[in-house]
Amino acid sequence: MKTKKFRSVQDTIIVGHRNRSMPTTRKQAMSELASLEYMKASLERELSIWVANQKKTEKRLQQLYERATLLQEVLDGLPSQYQPRRCSSSGEQVEKNDENDASKFQVVSLEY
Amino acid sequence: MAVASKTSIKKTLAALALSPSPDFIETPIIKGLKERALAYLTAGFPVHFRGPAGTGKTTLALHVAASLKRPVMLIAGDEEFATSDLIGGQYGYHYRQVDDRYIHTVHKYEEDATQLWVDNRLTTACREGFTLVYDEFTRSRPEANNVLLVVLEEHLLVLPNMNHKDGYIKVHPEFRAIFTSNPQEYAGVHEAQDALSDRLVTMDLDYYDRETEINITAARSGLPPEEVERIVDVVRDFRASGEWDQAPTMRACIMIARVATQQNLRLSKDDPRFTSICLDVLESKTAFTSQARERRAQQRKMLLSLIEHYCN
Numbered sequence: 138m139k140t141k142k143f144r145s146v147q148d149t150i151i152v153g154h155r156n157r158s159m160p161t162t163r164k165q166a167m168s169e170l171a172s173l174e175y176m177k178a179s180l181e182r183e184l185s186i187w188v189a190n191q192k193k194t195e196k197r198l199q200q201l202y203e204r205a206t207l208l209q210e211v212l213d214g215l216p217s218q219y220q221p222r223r224c225s226s227s228g229e230q231v232e233k234n235d236e237n238d239a240s241k242f243q244v245v246s247l248e249y
Numbered sequence: 250m251a252v253a254s255k256t257s258i259k260k261t262l263a264a265l266a267l268s269p270s271p272d273f274i275e276t277p278i279i280k281g282l283k284e285r286a287l288a289y290l291t292a293g294f295p296v297h298f299r300g301p302a303g304t305g306k307t308t309l310a311l312h313v314a315a316s317l318k319r320p321v322m323l324i325a326g327d328e329e330f331a332t333s334d335l336i337g338g339q340y341g342y343h344y345r346q347v348d349d350r351y352i353h354t355v356h357k358y359e360e361d362a363t364q365l366w367v368d369n370r371l372t373t374a375c376r377e378g379f380t381l382v383y384d385e386f387t388r389s390r391p392e393a394n395n396v397l398l399v400v401l402e403e404h405l406l407v408l409p410n411m412n413h414k415d416g417y418i419k420v421h422p423e424f425r426a427i428f429t430s431n432p433q434e435y436a437g438v439h440e441a442q443d444a445l446s447d448r449l450v451t452m453d454l455d456y457y458d459r460e461t462e463i464n465i466t467a468a469r470s471g472l473p474p475e476e477v478e479r480i481v482d483v484v485r486d487f488r489a490s491g492e493w494d495q496a497p498t499m500r501a502c503i504m505i506a507r508v509a510t511q512q513n514l515r516l517s518k519d520d521p522r523f524t525s526i527c528l529d530v531l532e533s534k535t536a537f538t539s540q541a542r543e544r545r546a547q548q549r550k551m552l553l554s555l556i557e558h559y560c561n
Contacts, residue, residue: 242320242373243263248270249311 303498
């Protein structure tokens with residue numbers, strides 16, 4: 138049997154409201170209306186958070202696209218021999234040296 | 250699982266950062282040579298400075314290399330050079346031991362050792378785009394320089410190691426090569442391959458003009474140019490006479506001038522110590538044999554007359 142999963146307390150309350158019979162007294166109606174007002178405020182807050190998150194995610198995605206485009210342009214400009222060469226003849230994984238040229242090479246000053 | 254690995258050798262190559270010394274001077278002639286050489290190098294052609302000893306080939310090569318503003322790899326040609334001295338080779342081993350006891354009833358033990366490839370200067374220069382200065386390259390046997398043929402023409406470095414996955418390295422676009430050599434009649438010099446010479450733009454250097462020699466000697470010794478010119482004139486006249494086995498060069502001028510400065514000698518024929526220093530430095534340019542005593546006496550007489558003429 139397939140069961141529907143409720144994501145939050147609000148979902149439970151909404152289903153509860155939907156299945157509930159119509160109030161017969163003014164007091165019941167007022168009580169339910171107050172509950173719905175509370176729910177409405179809560180859902181509006183949730184919606185605004187979702188919208189803000191969506192905007193934030195879109196912004197991050199845009200930044201990612203821009204960075205990826207920039208890197209692709211740099212990569213296109215570089216010749217293929219820039220790719221680091223493995224220095225082991227066995228095909229064994231070798232530690233990648235991410236250090237810059239200055240640390241890879243001992244620089245010796247020479248005056249001529 | 251225990252894994253132990255050990256590398257038996259670790260080499261870090263050194264690159265040179267060149268700068269002119271305080272007493273280096275760039276005369277118009279040197280500047281002209283430098284600009285021509287830079288024009289060839291910028292166009293992608295390697296430059297070869299060829300000339301007799303003492304004409305400043307190496308200094309000029311370093312000066313041009315410094316102008317390219319890239320790290321420099323300096324190689325000095327040698328009779329014992331092999332290809333591996335240029336490109337590198339398999340030096341040392343990488344050991345790896347694996348002791349696997351993940352399942353207590355199984356004991357698996359692996360051990361292997363793989364050779365390590367270590368780049369040498371040419372490979373590093375090609376890969377990183379450094380400037381290669383190959384000093385006196387004709388002192389290496391021609392076959393040692395074969396690898397340069399493809400590097401200079403096809404811009405590809407071919408590594409001879411078959412197991413190597415990256416057996417081909419595309420030469421970095423900023424890689425430049427500067428060569429120097431002595432003429433073929435010099436002792437210990439091999440003839441360069443025609444194929445290699447054909448790839449180089451050869452610039453023949455001769456002894457500098459008088460002004461340049463005076464300026465360089467003055468800068469290197471600290472003496473004023475008007476005093477240095479006496480020494481330079483003696484050496485240049487001696488060189489022009491041809492009465493030597495090994496041509497007296499600007500190094501002789503610098504030797505005499507520097508010793509004279511340090512010893513506070515007067516650059517005059519009347520100072521016997523100065524005369525002795527001139528004779529020591531210049532007479533050594535002639536081979537001394539028992540049969541050549543008379544020639545040597547004549548040479549001394551000529552040198553003394555030159556000193557008397559210029560240093561009065």
